[in-house]
Amino acid sequence: MSNNNRVIPVILCGGAGTRLWPLSRKNFPKPFLKLGAESLIAQTVRRAAAVVKAVGSEDILLVSNESYQFLLQDECTPVLNSEGGNIALHQLLEPQGRNTAPAIALAALWAQTKYPNEDPVLLVLPADHLINPVPTFVQVAQNAVAAARKGWLTCFGIAPTAPETGFGYIQQGAPVDELNGAFAVQRFVEKPKLELAMEYLASGQYVWNGGMFALRTGDVLQALTQNEPAVALQAQTVWAGAKETKNAKSTGSAFAFNKDEFAKLPDISIDYAVMEKASNVAVVAASFQWSDIGSWAALSEQFSADSKGNSLQQEGTGQLISIDSSNTHVRLGNRAVAMLGVENLLIVDTPDALLVADKSRHQDVKKVVETLKAQGSELVNFHPTVHRPWGTYTVLEDSSGYKIKRIEVKPGAALSLQMHHHRSEHWIVVSGTAEVTNGENVFLVRKNESTYIPAGNRHRLVNPGVLNLVMIEVQSGDYLEEDDIVRFDDVYGRA
Amino acid sequence: MSNNNRVIPVILCGGAGTRLWPLSRKNFPKPFLKLGAESLIAQTVRRAAAVVKAVGSEDILLVSNESYQFLLQDECTPVLNSEGGNIALHQLLEPQGRNTAPAIALAALWAQTKYPNEDPVLLVLPADHLINPVPTFVQVAQNAVAAARKGWLTCFGIAPTAPETGFGYIQQGAPVDELNGAFAVQRFVEKPKLELAMEYLASGQYVWNGGMFALRTGDVLQALTQNEPAVALQAQTVWAGAKETKNAKSTGSAFAFNKDEFAKLPDISIDYAVMEKASNVAVVAASFQWSDIGSWAALSEQFSADSKGNSLQQEGTGQLISIDSSNTHVRLGNRAVAMLGVENLLIVDTPDALLVADKSRHQDVKKVVETLKAQGSELVNFHPTVHRPWGTYTVLEDSSGYKIKRIEVKPGAALSLQMHHHRSEHWIVVSGTAEVTNGENVFLVRKNESTYIPAGNRHRLVNPGVLNLVMIEVQSGDYLEEDDIVRFDDVYGRA
Known part of the structure; x- marks a missing residue:
């Protein structure tokens, strides 16, 4: 086999939004939280781009729920633009979360399809870890890639700094010849009790399982076929039915999947499906600072205390x-x-x-x-500010008979051509300029101007300018829910 | 002297809004907090009305800062309407707070002026105490009035239920002959340390000073002249310069005072100025449940715990x-x-x-x-909802270049005829009907209709209907503070 298999970072972007609630919500989970200047996903893409540039490849693949498609593009595209180069950002859009083994299997099938003769190495990275400094990460990632190129299913071992009971541990075996910082894995252990965690820490033989991997496409698919054939087989079925979809703002491709077939994928982690069972498993020493920001305690540690x-x-x-x-x-x-x-x-x-x-x-x-x-509360799903492909809306007041929203539309973006049966809308532009379709008419509405959309009128809001458009919308009617919408045309494929 | 001196409840409505912050603010202090169905001031007026009906008199006097004039009327007028009868609500409007001795002196001068031959008994009541049941209060108040009619400067003694260190105590002396539940006062003591408070509680001789008084007008003015002549003299000067003002919604009168003369009143309590020094001081046993809601701990005790x-x-x-x-x-x-x-x-x-x-x-x-x-924060002064004579406004969003308010106008109420130099306003009616003056035009704006007020246009908003008017106002401009207003006409005398 070649020692120059193409390297493709695969960023797994999941998260239920539970452990960092109320800051994280189902529709705005941990990867999107800002820590420092950028969100965790933006920082992850920046690290992945640094690896891509170091190894001379050209793709990054995001695997996420389909509902994050545009939010991810908004977060990641500016990063890749600022990094320069010609890195393409691809997306696999899951209709539901089925854990890491199916996600990695699909990523492997996508890579095999795209580069059938190159047996790419997937560099699997969670979207919501905090890692510094980046050059150290790039070096460790290259060590992991080197091991994967030798046929090792390679994981990242984080040197433990405390007897943590919230992480899985890996017992290191002998160093692997000719590979920098790589060790054979003796065994994986589940989250230990405190006493055991203290023993592990004292022994110096154990590292934390960082949830990052370097896996040659052929190796991981073979290991899955051998250890969890149901995943391997169903992933092939799902991939065979994949459909390339519009990927509005990215230079890369995007694939959606059949919902029913996807639901048949077993819900199983790559650790459990492969890493804990295979014999060709290595661990590379990860010498960077690392946090999975797995709780408010971990998050709070990122802020200096007085x-x-x-x-x-x-x-x-x-x-x-x-x-x-x-x-x-x-x-x-x-x-x-x-x-x-x-x-x-x-x-x-x-x-x-x-x-x-x-x-x-x-x-x-x-x-x-x-x-x-359990109470059916939407507080676990949404923030008052909701992200859409064209920008955001924020509910300022939701009262009987009326609702007030602040709508922000990005330059060049357009809402769908739509109609509501039960509500009229008063639109007041407070910043930027809007191009409004209202019934048969198309006209500009400038700052400090307004227009009125009667119920039943087809209408569309476009930001034709180069500055953000900010509009206050006062809805009036007896029914003001989001599902009173008929979409006639949509640049983001939602019609 | 007559045994039938007219009884006039005098409600002292002050409060800095500090101890129950952030619920109380300087412009919305403790008397306005709702506890149960009504605010504390509304409950106080209801109790005062019960006394007025029991003794067959006809006036209640509110002494407050002038800034509370309309808010007090809004709280108290519905209570008096619901109590029936023909009780007139009068107001003394202080330009600043100068403690209870000057407030009571002015109340006495007002009462003497109104009823020069009746030597009325003032029943002095703080606006922000919680007292139950009302019939017991009425009985105790009548006992206190009876003592006052015999020439006693009478205070209310609350039977202590705990060794409180936050209240002043009164040591009771011998019972007063022929008076129900009244005792001569042996001495007043300041807020004691815990050990002393425990002794007081155990002795059975001490009661809490409840801050309520029954004082015959002539007696209290004489006692002030004798013990704190500066208060008595300056109160006469202030009263001589009092001006009767518009009292929009009340059947009673309202008086405002010269600011400079008012500022010369000594800042001193009636306890310190008179009660602790005079010899003819009695205390009546107050057998009702009482709380001064003096802290969040006291307030929380009003809610049943799980x-x-x-x-x-x-x-x-x-x-x-x-x-x-x-x-x-x-x-x-x-x-x-x-x-x-x-x-x-x-x-x-x-x-x-x-x-x-x-x-x-x-x-x-x-x-x-x-x-x-100390930081100059407005959070100590205002809630986002601000009370005005005509209703309320609530700031929903205050951003660069625009501000959004919800404006609620009471039936029949009118904002001033006004003009802004630096902002335009978009008005959208979401409930009720508005009569709008916009430049030269006067027209109705109905629910789900809007109008636009350009900067520089004279305009006025009136609620001509019998239901509340709710309007969303979107202001647009470079300067959006409340002081950009020119008032041409105002039914509340603010022009």
Whole structure:
């Protein structure tokens, strides 16, 4: 086999939005959270691009739920533009989450199809990890790729810094000849109890399973066929029915799948399906700083604490008043938060939901989400600001008989040509210029101008300019839900 | 002297809005907080009306800052209407707060002026106490009036239920002959330390000073002249310059005062100026349930706790998710609040500010307010919903270049005829009907209709109907502060 198999970063973008609620929601999960200047997914794409440039390849593949298609493009395209080069961003759009083994199988089939004679190495990366510095990551990734090119199913071992009970561990065996920083894997162990985790830490033989992999396409498909044939077979069926779809803003391709066939994929992780069973498994020493931001405790550690141990996550215009309080992490939005005489708390303030939790209970935030889910609450699914292919809308007030939204349309973007049966809409432009279709007429609405869309009128909103368009929409009617919409035409394929 | 001196309840309506922040603000202090179906001031007026009906008199006098004139009328007029009878509501409008001695002196001068031959008894009541049941209060008040009619400066003694260190105490002396439940006062004591408070409680001789008084006009003015002549003299000067003003919605009179003369009134309490010094001081046993709602701890006690000691103050559509939490009081507005593994907290959620405090620190909420005040924050002064004589406005969004308000106008009410130099306004009626003056034109704007007010146009908004008018206003311009207003005419005397 060639020692120059093409390298393709495969970014797995999932997440239920439970552990970092109320900041993460089902429709805005952890990869989209900003940490520092960019979202976690943007940082992940930037790291992947650095590897692509280092090894001289040209593709990045995102595997995500189909509902994230445009949000992912919005996050990733600017990164690739700023990185320069000609890296194509491809997308596999899952109708539902079926865990990592099916996702990686489909990624392998996509790579095989695209490069049938090159047996590419997939560099599998979760979309929501925090890793620094990037050059160290690139070096470790190249070590992993080198191992994969030798036929090893290669995982990344993170040097443990504490007896963590929330991660799986890998026991390292002998170093692999001629490979930098690579060891044979002796065994995988599930999340241990604290005592065992302390032993592992003391022994120096164990590393954390970082959930990243370098896998040669042929090797991983063969290992799946051998160990979990149901995954391998059904993935082939699903891939055979894949349809290339519109990928509005990307230079790459996008594929959607048959929903019913996809649902038949077993829900199983690559660790369980392959890594824990195969014999040709190696682990490379990952010497970078790493966090999976797996809880509010982990997230809060990314913010420097003051002399009293308080950390501030400032994400809006809000103000913190702190009196006699300690060891507390506060996420501020646009409201003022005053804390008085409290300690060891997480205070997470968002526009429609507040979390106040004892810091030690960070793993139980998911219980809050489960409670809300059981009640059918939309607070687990959406923020008041909802992302659309053309921009965002934010519900400012939802009252009896009327609803107020702020609508922001990106330059050049267009909402669908649509009609509502039960509501009229007053549109007021407060920034930028709108091109409005209202019934038979098409006209411009400038800043500080307005127009009225009666119920039943076909209408469309376009931002023809180069600046963001900001519009206030006041809906009036007896039924104001999102499902009162008839779409006649849509540039994003939603009609 | 007559035994039938006319009885006039005098309600002192002050409050800095500090101890119950963020629910109370300077422009919306404790008397306006709803507890149960009505605000504290409404409940106070209802109690006062019950006394007026029991003794067969006909006036209630409110002493407050002038900024509360219309808000007080909005709160109190419906109460008096529902109580029937012909009780007139009068107002003394202070340009600034100068404590209770000057307020009571002015009330006495007002009463003497109105009823020069009747030497009325003032029944002085704070506007922000919670008292139940009302019939017991009426009986106690009549006992106090009877003592006042015998020439006693009479205060109300609350039977202590705990060794409170936040109240002044009164040591009771011998019972007064021929007077029901009245005792001579042996001495007043300032807020005691805990040990002393425990002794007082155990002795059975001490009661709490409830801040309520029955005072014959002539007696209190004489006592002031004797003990604090500066108050008595300056109050006469201020009263001589009083001006009767428009009292839009009340059957009673309203008086405003010269600001400079008012500022010369000494800042002193009636307790310190008179009660602690005079010899003819009595205390009547107040056998009703009483709370001064003087802190979040006192307020939270008004809400029944569940088996874990959690109490919920539900004042909006928000939802509480409570997991493994105890002894915590939550004030809910329209947002969801989740608490996880916390205890002994106060969580007070309002639209623009959140308080998270250890319950034991309830007396230090004022420190938060002091901090905000030192920073010049408007969070200590206003809620997002601001009360005006004609109704309310609520800022929904305040952004660069535009501002969105929900404006609610009461039936029959009218905003001033006004003009703005720097902003245009888009008005959209979402409920009710508006009569709009826009430049030279006057026309109706119905539900789901809109109009546009260009900068520089004179305009006026009137609600000509019998239902509330709700209008969404989108302001557009480079300067959007409240002080960009020229008023040409105003039914509330603000032009």
